[in-house]
Amino acid sequence: MANMPVSEMRLPPHLAHLLAARRLDTAKDVLSLPEVELMAILDAGLPTARAAVALVSEAACPPCQTALALLEERVRLGGGGRLATTLCGLDEALGGGIPMGKLTEVVGPSGIGKTQFCLKLALLAALPEYYGGLDGRVVYIDTEFKFSSRRMIEIGQKSFPQIFRQEGLAQKMAGRILVTRPTSLADFTKSLEEMKVTLLQHDVKLLIVDSMAALMSLENEKATAGFRQHPLRWTLSFLKSIAEFSRVPVVVTNQVRSQSNDDGYHFSFEVDKKDGNKCAERFDSHLVAALGIQWAHAITVRLVFESHSGHRFIKVAKSPMSPAVAFPFVVESSGITLLSDESIDVTGPEITSIRCQGQNVLAR
Amino acid sequence: MGEQSGAQNAWDMLSDEQSQKHTTTGSGDLNDILGGGIHCKEVTEIGGVPGVGKTQLGIQLAINVQIPVEYGGLGGKAVYIDTEGSFMVERVYQIAEGCIRDILEHFPQSHEKSSSGQKQLQPEHFLADIYYFRICSYTEQIAVINYLEKFLGEHKDVRIVVIDSVTFHFRQDFEDLALRTRVLSGLSLKLMKIAKTYNLAVVLLNQVTTKFTEGSFQLTLALGDSWSHSCTNRVILYWNGNERYACLDKSPSLPVASAPYAVTGKGIRDAVSSNHKRARVT
Numbered sequence: 001m002a003n004m005p006v007s008e009m010r011l012p013p014h015l016a017h018l019l020a021a022r023r024l025d026t027a028k029d030v031l032s033l034p035e036v037e038l039m040a041i042l043d044a045g046l047p048t049a050r051a052a053v054a055l056v057s058e059a060a061c062p063p064c065q066t067a068l069a070l071l072e073e074r075v076r077l078g079g080g081g082r083l084a085t086t087l088c089g090l091d092e093a094l095g096g097g098i099p100m101g102k103l104t105e106v107v108g109p110s111g112i113g114k115t116q117f118c119l120k121l122a123l124l125a126a127l128p129e130y131y132g133g134l135d136g137r138v139v140y141i142d143t144e145f146k147f148s149s150r151r152m153i154e155i156g157q158k159s160f161p162q163i164f165r166q167e168g169l170a171q172k173m174a175g176r177i178l179v180t181r182p183t184s185l186a187d188f189t190k191s192l193e194e195m196k197v198t199l200l201q202h203d204v205k206l207l208i209v210d211s212m213a214a215l216m217s218l219e220n221e222k223a224t225a226g227f228r229q230h231p232l233r234w235t236l237s238f239l240k241s242i243a244e245f246s247r248v249p250v251v252v253t254n255q256v257r258s259q260s261n262d263d264g265y266h267f268s269f270e271v272d273k274k275d276g277n278k279c280a281e282r283f284d285s286h287l288v289a290a291l292g293i294q295w296a297h298a299i300t301v302r303l304v305f306e307s308h309s310g311h312r313f314i315k316v317a318k319s320p321m322s323p324a325v326a327f328p329f330v331v332e333s334s335g336i337t338l339l340s341d342e343s344i345d346v347t348g349p350e351i352t353s354i355r356c357q358g359q360n361v362l363a364r
Numbered sequence: 365m366g367e368q369s370g371a372q373n374a375w376d377m378l379s380d381e382q383s384q385k386h387t388t389t390g391s392g393d394l395n396d397i398l399g400g401g402i403h404c405k406e407v408t409e410i411g412g413v414p415g416v417g418k419t420q421l422g423i424q425l426a427i428n429v430q431i432p433v434e435y436g437g438l439g440g441k442a443v444y445i446d447t448e449g450s451f452m453v454e455r456v457y458q459i460a461e462g463c464i465r466d467i468l469e470h471f472p473q474s475h476e477k478s479s480s481g482q483k484q485l486q487p488e489h490f491l492a493d494i495y496y497f498r499i500c501s502y503t504e505q506i507a508v509i510n511y512l513e514k515f516l517g518e519h520k521d522v523r524i525v526v527i528d529s530v531t532f533h534f535r536q537d538f539e540d541l542a543l544r545t546r547v548l549s550g551l552s553l554k555l556m557k558i559a560k561t562y563n564l565a566v567v568l569l570n571q572v573t574t575k576f577t578e579g580s581f582q583l584t585l586a587l588g589d590s591w592s593h594s595c596t597n598r599v600i601l602y603w604n605g606n607e608r609y610a611c612l613d614k615s616p617s618l619p620v621a622s623a624p625y626a627v628t629g630k631g632i633r634d635a636v637s638s639n640h641k642r643a644r645v646t
Contacts (some may be wrong), residue, residue, distance in 0.1 A: 032503065057511045060507040060512065065495075065496050066493070066494060067453055267584065293414065299529045300452075
């Protein structure tokens with residue numbers, strides 16, 4: 001809508017000509033200018049500039065829907081708009097499963113099970129509908145060379161033995177999963193752009209990026225501090241728009257890093273009240289998600305994989321549908337399994353921190 | 365004093381201020397520090413870290429503005445401008461159900477009856493009165509804010525406009541920072557004008573970023589310097605130990621104060637530790 005040409009807007013002829021004469025060809029060109037500057041460029045009075053802005057805005061504005069219409073659309077599309085993970089407790093907490101059309105992040109220390117989780121999701125999306133799957137293709141962007149077909153088929157055989165005993169099914173399922181291995185951000189960007197067409201033409205039902213952080217750290221080594229955010233911002237916008245546009249779930253994995261002095265923790269009005277002791281509590285062994293706070297704002301659901309007290313946990317750290325809860329899990333031959341479907345409530349700073357036993361990084 | 369166009373004397377304004385309506389947030393403690401709730405005719409900015417509950421509060425306000433007048437509400441409709449795709453319609457339904465349940469609890473003599481003009485207490489009716497716009501770029505955001513003037517003229521029963529979040533697209537795609545500041549100033553003036561002209565509340569949800577001040581990195585609301593003077597009120601949502609807190613950081617008439625709140629299955633309510641005995645609807 002931002003690039004909507006002015007010529008298609010059916011403006012009154014005198015305005016259309018005026019804008020065209022000054023090379024203001026799209027909605028973006030007209031609306032990016034403050035009123036006064038528009039007046040100067042058009043060499044026209046305030047009423048003319050205002051009329052132009054009002055008409056262009058009305059044309060470029062997306063249509064309005066009531067929330068009820070959105071709900072009815074959701075019901076009509078069926079499936080509740082979710083990809084069930086088959087981990088019952090987790091699915092219930094998320095309102096049915098991984099949401100479609102939104103970005104879901106899986107973050108945790110290395111080796112904890114993020115890729116195992118992604119492999120299972122890929123399988124579930126490829127399975128036929130009568131087995132609970134989405135009966136579609138999956139695009140798996142593997143940046144760390146962790147994807148293993150053998151392991152995925154093993155998960156399939158152990159989780160759905162009845163299904164996989166059928167001849168040729170393993171091959172058919174594996175055939176639905178397209179794996180790309182970009183080696184640089186430029187490569188990744190190119191695959192994403194080509195992805196748009198693929199998604200629409202080939203009935204893709206799930207997009208996985210494993211892992212996002214690995215790609216970004218490649219770029220960080222080259223770029224300057226100010227520039228660092230740019231590739232991430234673009235990628236973020238693009239992933240979100242692909243997700244919403246094609247209504248597929250997008251799952252992205254992220255790494256962790258230790259907390260640094262650069263992380264702000266408090267607002268200015270809080271700092272006055274805190275004494276020195278409390279500030280020190282931040283510099284202990286907790287880890288934080290990589291990719292920064294802007295990324296954290298943009299994802300809709302955050303699943304934190306962490307370990308403490310001798311167990312591993314999947315924690316729903318950010319979700320519009322549920323409070324913060326955690327489930328203990330293990331990784332078996334059949335992939336990730338929950339030890340209990342009873343959720344454990346998580347409150348306060350535990351929600352945002354990521355714990356990893358055996359990997360304490362002390363900044364003391 | 366003569367009748368200057370647009371000028372009002374302070375005495376008349378006082379009676380205006382006293383009769384000003386507000387929308388409850390769902391939490392009595394939060395309403396208290398806000399002077400009753402979110403005020404009409406004012407622009408309120410609400411910022412906080414990811415996951416603290418900004419969208420939850422935005423949705424709660426879009427529902428609460430619809431509480432019928434006979435139950436102490438404004439009986440209005442809502443415009444929800446979603447720039448990030450955070451609006452999850454099943455959650456809106458849950459929050460509407462929670463609000464209705466509380467109304468019925470406080471006003472047991474009313475059932476779901478309806479007489480002419482009275483809203484039926486069904487979640488679907490609450491959802492039908494939220495006008496939703498999905499915005500995917502800063503151009504669309506500018507377009508919708510401009511278009512609102514016409515839209516609100518045609519829908520005079522709207523009493524709240526929520527923008528979730530107001531800074532997302534401006535942090536991402538704008539190359540010319542000086543131009544960005546000018547465009548944002550223009551937008552904030554427009555929003556203030558809309559609030560006053562149509563007697564509604566404008567609520568702007570904002571993200572946080574880190575800023576280096578006074579020798580350390582601190583959290584602050586995004587686009588702070590170019591934007592911070594644009595809002596009448598500013599509320600910051602943050603974590604204080606295990607509880608969610610809201611701090612009224614800027615207000616023309618109320619002191620800076622903080623209060624706890626909770627996000628429950630029913631929506632925004634008082635924290636468990638609150639002194640308010642029951643969750644208040646109005």
